[in-house]
Amino acid sequence: MKIAVLGYGVVGSGVVELMHKNPESINAKAGTDIEIKYILDIRDFDDSPFKNLFTKDFNVILNDPEIDVVVEVIGGLNPAYRFVKDSLLAGKSVVTSNKELVSVYGDELLQIAKDNNKNFLFEASVGGGIPIIRPINQCLAANEIESISGILNGTTNFILTKMVKEGYSFEDALKTAQQLGYAEANPAADIEGIDSCRKIAILASLAYGEHVNPDKVHTEGITEIKLEDIRHADKMGYAVKLLGTIRKNDDNTLFIMVAPFLVEKSIPLSGVEDVYNAILVEGDAVGISLFYGRGAGKLPTASAVVADVIDCAKHIKARKYLYWKSSDGSFIEDYKKMLCKRYVRFDGGVTCTDIRETFTDAQCTEEDGSLVFITSDMNEYDFDKALASLESKCASTAAAVIRVFSI
Amino acid sequence: MKIAVLGYGVVGSGVVELMHKNPESINAKAGTDIEIKYILDIRDFDDSPFKNLFTKDFNVILNDPEIDVVVEVIGGLNPAYRFVKDSLLAGKSVVTSNKELVSVYGDELLQIAKDNNKNFLFEASVGGGIPIIRPINQCLAANEIESISGILNGTTNFILTKMVKEGYSFEDALKTAQQLGYAEANPAADIEGIDSCRKIAILASLAYGEHVNPDKVHTEGITEIKLEDIRHADKMGYAVKLLGTIRKNDDNTLFIMVAPFLVEKSIPLSGVEDVYNAILVEGDAVGISLFYGRGAGKLPTASAVVADVIDCAKHIKARKYLYWKSSDGSFIEDYKKMLCKRYVRFDGGVTCTDIRETFTDAQCTEEDGSLVFITSDMNEYDFDKALASLESKCASTAAAVIRVFSI
Numbered sequence: 001m002k003i004a005v006l007g008y009g010v011v012g013s014g015v016v017e018l019m020h021k022n023p024e025s026i027n028a029k030a031g032t033d034i035e036i037k038y039i040l041d042i043r044d045f046d047d048s049p050f051k052n053l054f055t056k057d058f059n060v061i062l063n064d065p066e067i068d069v070v071v072e073v074i075g076g077l078n079p080a081y082r083f084v085k086d087s088l089l090a091g092k093s094v095v096t097s098n099k100e101l102v103s104v105y106g107d108e109l110l111q112i113a114k115d116n117n118k119n120f121l122f123e124a125s126v127g128g129g130i131p132i133i134r135p136i137n138q139c140l141a142a143n144e145i146e147s148i149s150g151i152l153n154g155t156t157n158f159i160l161t162k163m164v165k166e167g168y169s170f171e172d173a174l175k176t177a178q179q180l181g182y183a184e185a186n187p188a189a190d191i192e193g194i195d196s197c198r199k200i201a202i203l204a205s206l207a208y209g210e211h212v213n214p215d216k217v218h219t220e221g222i223t224e225i226k227l228e229d230i231r232h233a234d235k236m237g238y239a240v241k242l243l244g245t246i247r248k249n250d251d252n253t254l255f256i257m258v259a260p261f262l263v264e265k266s267i268p269l270s271g272v273e274d275v276y277n278a279i280l281v282e283g284d285a286v287g288i289s290l291f292y293g294r295g296a297g298k299l300p301t302a303s304a305v306v307a308d309v310i311d312c313a314k315h316i317k318a319r320k321y322l323y324w325k326s327s328d329g330s331f332i333e334d335y336k337k338m339l340c341k342r343y344v345r346f347d348g349g350v351t352c353t354d355i356r357e358t359f360t361d362a363q364c365t366e367e368d369g370s371l372v373f374i375t376s377d378m379n380e381y382d383f384d385k386a387l388a389s390l391e392s393k394c395a396s397t398a399a400a401v402i403r404v405f406s407i
Numbered sequence: 408m409k410i411a412v413l414g415y416g417v418v419g420s421g422v423v424e425l426m427h428k429n430p431e432s433i434n435a436k437a438g439t440d441i442e443i444k445y446i447l448d449i450r451d452f453d454d455s456p457f458k459n460l461f462t463k464d465f466n467v468i469l470n471d472p473e474i475d476v477v478v479e480v481i482g483g484l485n486p487a488y489r490f491v492k493d494s495l496l497a498g499k500s501v502v503t504s505n506k507e508l509v510s511v512y513g514d515e516l517l518q519i520a521k522d523n524n525k526n527f528l529f530e531a532s533v534g535g536g537i538p539i540i541r542p543i544n545q546c547l548a549a550n551e552i553e554s555i556s557g558i559l560n561g562t563t564n565f566i567l568t569k570m571v572k573e574g575y576s577f578e579d580a581l582k583t584a585q586q587l588g589y590a591e592a593n594p595a596a597d598i599e600g601i602d603s604c605r606k607i608a609i610l611a612s613l614a615y616g617e618h619v620n621p622d623k624v625h626t627e628g629i630t631e632i633k634l635e636d637i638r639h640a641d642k643m644g645y646a647v648k649l650l651g652t653i654r655k656n657d658d659n660t661l662f663i664m665v666a667p668f669l670v671e672k673s674i675p676l677s678g679v680e681d682v683y684n685a686i687l688v689e690g691d692a693v694g695i696s697l698f699y700g701r702g703a704g705k706l707p708t709a710s711a712v713v714a715d716v717i718d719c720a721k722h723i724k725a726r727k728y729l730y731w732k733s734s735d736g737s738f739i740e741d742y743k744k745m746l747c748k749r750y751v752r753f754d755g756g757v758t759c760t761d762i763r764e765t766f767t768d769a770q771c772t773e774e775d776g777s778l779v780f781i782t783s784d785m786n787e788y789d790f791d792k793a794l795a796s797l798e799s800k801c802a803s804t805a806a807a808v809i810r811v812f813s814i
Binding site for chain 2: 022
């Protein structure tokens, strides 16, 4: 089986490296010899041991009937979308690590793959090297999925870990992440939650069989998270984590959002630190499962890509059943209707008595001149109204509000 | 597709329940309607809504050409082995949750399945509902697996959790586990590590492609674990866990054993409590992945069985590539050669000076009249010799020795 790798960046070079590191083992598992025939990149790699494989012309790959599988690891929508679509239409299977592509065009590309009896696989698009697409699609197939919640972005988790463990401010932690190469010069996609949003959208589409466009997912990042709130939370028995979260309602609508949450330390997600990712899946039969590992990085991501290539080799004639249909997103419920507890901090102007007059069940504690409390479960409309009434009564403004996660 | 369920015990009734709970969803994922045509059990279930499906005669199932898939959830070797073998030889695929069967006869049954172009699937045999067989076999296929270590038995983990959290003795914790139905009246298979041994043998066979018979796996249980050692360990930053563990050596031999270990609290296995299981897999590309969830119980286990049934339906003509070959086990290295640290307790007769004369790097602390210390990495021959020399010099005997886990 001959394949082409589109893009020789971090993941692409990892794929080529891995294919050459364990070839006997990989070929044995694939049941056939897998050969990289082309690597597409606009750059020159004259010193590479693979220099004879490079091409700058995608049409060479597209028009070569020997190419069974195209591995797209360029990232972004353009030109990845066109390359992937054309490859599938030309009767080639495609493996990708591109979460933006899958989250935006997954339904269309899966349909083309189905129509052409080819595979479109993307294990690496969520959770990097962590097996999560197959477990949800296959191993938990007998379950109705009731919720999925995950730490889906290693950069933000690294930043939050630095803040709680070493007392860094958000800004200093971000700078360290950039120095270590975990965060890019423009870190917006990570810290504003956009990367997590794409990944949770893919998991929702997969688990519920209808496409969830990322623009339907309410998304907040961690740029407003203050060290003092992380410390208060820690003392109260919570970690602060950026979560992508999906909850199925009884009427089969979904709540889905990306936001920072306080996570109780008894919940296994709370102990996930540094660049690690973890995804907690709740099924009606299996209960809670957790999948943990390296959510990014060259070889972990390449490991998931190569696993998909091996699966393509094993299913060169029989298609994998991986599919979701298009949707207008009307099954996604207004996130403000989701019940949850909230952590609130005031830096003065209110008393615990004031707070309990408005938020009856709030547990209120004073810490370093601030008052912090956790509300009972409320939807966001009721919470906003109650908070506004408290603020106006006391002529003071809440300094921080963070949702509290529950399973 | 028509199936037969052999055994209507805990798991079997769970399989039937689940198939009737989510049929539309299951049939959609399977791409065909799945019907339970027979349930085999020697008992009568006259009040069951499925009473018309029961039979006491396996030959009815074996000789019915309509039956594509046989689900074996009887457990034990006899008659399960004969039923499974005959079913595969008759050209039926088999799904089982039976770890004893797979660990002892897996190689033979996989070979018969291969020869007959049928599937023999057993996701439920390890980790209950936790997806682990497919992730190792498929998702991590691009990796050389360097180690696997897991909390594979929920009963023993429940007992150890009760001891550390609530100060129960081993005997009291076992009694509670029995009262709650987690441990059987004869708990030997759990507390002596036999159940964990079967599961780690299956994982080793799967990950390294050669059959590992459970009798080749050195196995110790938790019956000797004392509450005071759990407390000392806790203070020193460790949890005590019964682990099945496999380590690949550079010469491709394996260390494999089941034993209680001290697990540092920074290692994610340490936080796994109660009846939960977790399996930590280390691959050369992916690094560390962890799979966590309910390792036993009616519906979690049934969930894994039904997932395999769905996979059989999708692969009714194309076989799944799940296979390992027979082996004399000569690639399994003497476990006593494995380097590891050890926790040791003396209840008197020795001083920290004595200890450091024998175990140079030992960190020694005095606690409640006992001396506890942790050695450096040693193989078991060297450790036994050193300990014997210390004991004879001080005319005192170590009260406890527990291995310390490392990744």
